[in-house]
Amino acid sequence: MITIKELDKHYGALHALKSVEVDIAPGRITAVLGPNGAGKTTLIKSVLGLVKPDSGTITVDGTEVNGDSDYRRKIGYMPQIARYPENLTLQEIVDMIKDIRGYSGISGTSKHFSGDLDMELWDRFDLDTEKDKPFRTLSGGNRQKVSAVLAFLFRPKVLFLDEPSTGLDPVSSSILKDKILAEKKRGTTIILTSHIMSEVQELADQVVYLLEGRIYFELSVSDLLADTGQQTLERAIARKIGQNGAVASRNGMTQGHRPADGQNKPVHDHYAEREQTFVTEGGTS
């Protein structure tokens, strides 16, 4: 569904993406993971067309991303932090996005929407009661709900969810997760980022792990768990990085040379520290 070839991006002196190659299969949920600054956001923003890569190609559902905006009809995006015009009401924000997407003819409350638009989340989040409030008065959770509604509204072929459950209460978060899984059943390709590893384990089929601008590994969740012999994804990733990381930094990121005692050896390089922070991040959020 999404094919990325030799994607390179510099921000000044910072080499954010180093010849990244990914092929994201259709109809599955792929989690893009990695520590802060690994290039997750840059990668996703490149696909969305927000960041212009230095070189390489991105193809979304057969269309090459080259500055034309039309391919984004196929994409739904739920940003991590949503900001809409402060003085517009919730209803107006939804109307605006519909207008921009060319659905302006279809108006009224959720019950009157045609089958083209997916208002399930609007109804389940009970946003009808909030629809006349200006955006600036909405709570963080409600802002996040609006983003979720807008991402799913047009039944996109590809969905990008950036930390989708941030700020949501458990009930809403679980409604959203149900919706994500239902969309997957419909054949939607979903790309997810999250710091909550239990959430990733619950939802994702595939993990793409980025480290310092490179794809560090790309594995299915079940393979990752089996490979490392761990019960949870959080532990499995930590183990995976621990295995390869200590070696990788010594061998200049070449994978595969695992020393026999690599698993038990106390490592003091920065990959191991990364692993530590990663584990705590996953554990506390």
Added chain:
Amino acid sequence: MIAKILKYQLRDVMRSKWIIAYALFFLGLTDILFRFGGDGVRVATSMMNVVLIVIPLASIILGAFYLYNTREYIEMLLCHPVKRHQLFWGMFLGLGLPLVLAFTGGVMVPFIYHGAGPEAWTAAGMLAFTGSMLTVIFVGIAYYLALRFDDRIKGLGLALVICLFFTVIYDGIILLVIYMFANYPLEKPVLALSLFNPIDLGRILLLLQFDISALMGLTGAVFRDFFGTVLGMAIALGSLLLWLFVPVYGGFRRFLYKDF
């Protein structure tokens, strides 16, 4: 598409408190000046000095603030099938238009209910036109700065400095040049210097119209002597248009190729 974006932008901006306060400020001041002075031409002349200082400052600060605040919103819109050039003009007009309307509305309304003569109307029209030009020019500069610098402290700081430079420091530099080179014929260099300051250009344009030599200052007087009223106005207007084009185009290019 630009119209669609603009529609919601206008709805948003027109409901904000600061734009209402901005309109009321001009309305109140014009009204008070009418009650004190009475004569429409005089009111327009007094308002000129306010306009030349307040508009650049307000436009550049509001412009920079606005663009920094809508950053996430712009990113969100760019994930929909919206072309970047459409979004830029939507955002630019979405702020420029309300500011222009608030200012012209605020200044013009007292002219209506205080009943001004035709001469006063020309003066008020000229004031509204120059003020509107300065509004879009400084919103353009603000947009350029906000797109050039991701750090909002830097962007806003620079916006303030640029505004101060054109309103205060620039005149100081010209005075210093005149003082230091008092023994040389300076008309032409000073003339050239005044073209590089949009606020000076606005002042010259207004004063040539009002024909008040006493208020004209050195650059204005030289300007009229050199070009005459009509040519002088044409040149001032042309330079102002150039001032409009350059920053807006710069911001536009940045917007097209920017990494959000």
